[in-house]
Amino acid sequence: MPKQDFGPGKLSGYYSIYSGALGDEVLLPNKKDAKVRFTITDRAATRMFDYMGRGATQKDYCADNEEARARDNLLCTRDKGTHKTECYFGFDLHSGKSIGGVVC
Numbered sequence: 576m577p578k579q580d581f582g583p584g585k586l587s588g589y590y591s592i593y594s595g596a597l598g599d600e601v602l603l604p605n606k607k608d609a610k611v612r613f614t615i616t617d618r619a620a621t622r623m624f625d626y627m628g629r630g631a632t633q634k635d636y637c638a639d640n641e642e643a644r645a646r647d648n649l650l651c652t653r654d655k656g657t658h659k660t661e662c663y664f665g666f667d668l669h670s671g672k673s674i675g676g677v678v679c
Contacts, residue, residue, distance in 0.1 A: 593611075597677070607669055
């Protein structure tokens with residue numbers, strides 16, 4: 576990576592606050608069961624995917640047209656055709672613990 580690629584940058588993406596489990600979310604969270612999931616896109620996602628390295632490559636992923644890399648609760652995907660990259664992660668807002676941010 577070039578040296579000018581280091582340092583802060585702007586984020587693109589979106590978030591959702593919910594309760595319940597991923598894939599079975601309830602959009603009216605409560606104080607005891609509120610979670611946030613983030614999807615990072617564009618340049619930041621591309622940098623994250625690249626820095627995760629090939630050692631994080633996931634062979635068994637749900638989309639044939641995507642390459643996936645994961646480390647613990649962080650998952651990044653890259654479309655093999657368009658190279659569009661997204662990274663997903665989340666937090667349990669009650670405990671502060673990291674949780675997954677996407678379900679296929």
